[in-house]
Amino acid sequence: VQLVESGGGLVQAGGSLRLSCAASGRTFSDYAMGWFRQAPGKEREFVAVIDWSGGNRRYVDSVKGRFTISRDNAKNTLYLHMNSLKPEDSAVYSCAASWPGHVLTDTSSEYHYWGQGTQVTVSS
Numbered sequence: 812v813q814l815v816e817s818g819g820g821l822v823q824a825g826g827s828l829r830l831s832c833a834a835s836g837r838t839f840s841d842y843a844m845g846w847f848r849q850a851p852g853k854e855r856e857f858v859a860v861i862d863w864s865g866g867n868r869r870y871v872d873s874v875k876g877r878f879t880i881s882r883d884n885a886k887n888t889l890y891l892h893m894n895s896l897k898p899e900d901s902a903v904y905s906c907a908a909s910w911p912g913h914v915l916t917d918t919s920s921e922y923h924y925w926g927q928g929t930q931v932t933v934s935s
Contacts, residue, residue, distance in 0.1 A: 812837045812908045812924040819904060819929030826896050826933070832889035832906030832926055839887040840864075843909045846880060846891045847919060848902035848931075855919055858904070859891065863912025871917070874900075896933045903928040 818830040832844070845860040859870045859880040868880055879892040889906050907922035916922075 812839070812842065814906050814908065814924055814926035816904065816906055816926045816929040819931045821932045821934065822896055824897055824933055824935050827892070827894045828896065828931060830891040830893070830904055830906075830929060830931070832891075834887045834889065834908070839882075840884040841910060841912050842924075843912045843914060843916070844880075844882060844889045845907045845909065845916070845922060846889075846904060847907060848900075848904045849928075850902040853902075855905075856902075857917035857919070860909075860915045860917060861889070862915055867915060869915045869917065893931070896931075898933045898935045901931060901933045903930050905929075 813836045815833045843862050846858040849855040861868050861880045865882050877895045881890045905928040906926045908924040909922045
């Protein structure tokens with residue numbers, strides 16, 4: 812699976828962004844899809860994951876109630892809707908695919924395919 816993120820940028824605290832992850836090369840709906848982020852000098856952090864059907868989701872506690880992960884299997888696209896952004900949300904956000912698609916995992920080593928990442932910067 813080839814993954815390409817888009818939608819990052821600079822936003823003020825309290826603002827919103829929507830990230831997209833376009834997939835190609837294999838059957839998108841076979842995979843669970845996750846979002847991870849990495850800030851400078853910090854380890855990669857799990858953000859959210861969604862199963863193959865879109866019916867099950869999991870989030871890291873720090874984004875619950877602010878971020879929503881979703882997918883459109885007809886468009887082979889994964890989304891991350893981010894609201895009420897905080898400066899501590901600033902990072903490079905990457906999407907990733909894991910198999911089997913019904914398993915939700917927050918462990919980066921269990922993801923098989925990764926995008927190149929998109930920068931999100933939240934100013935205070």
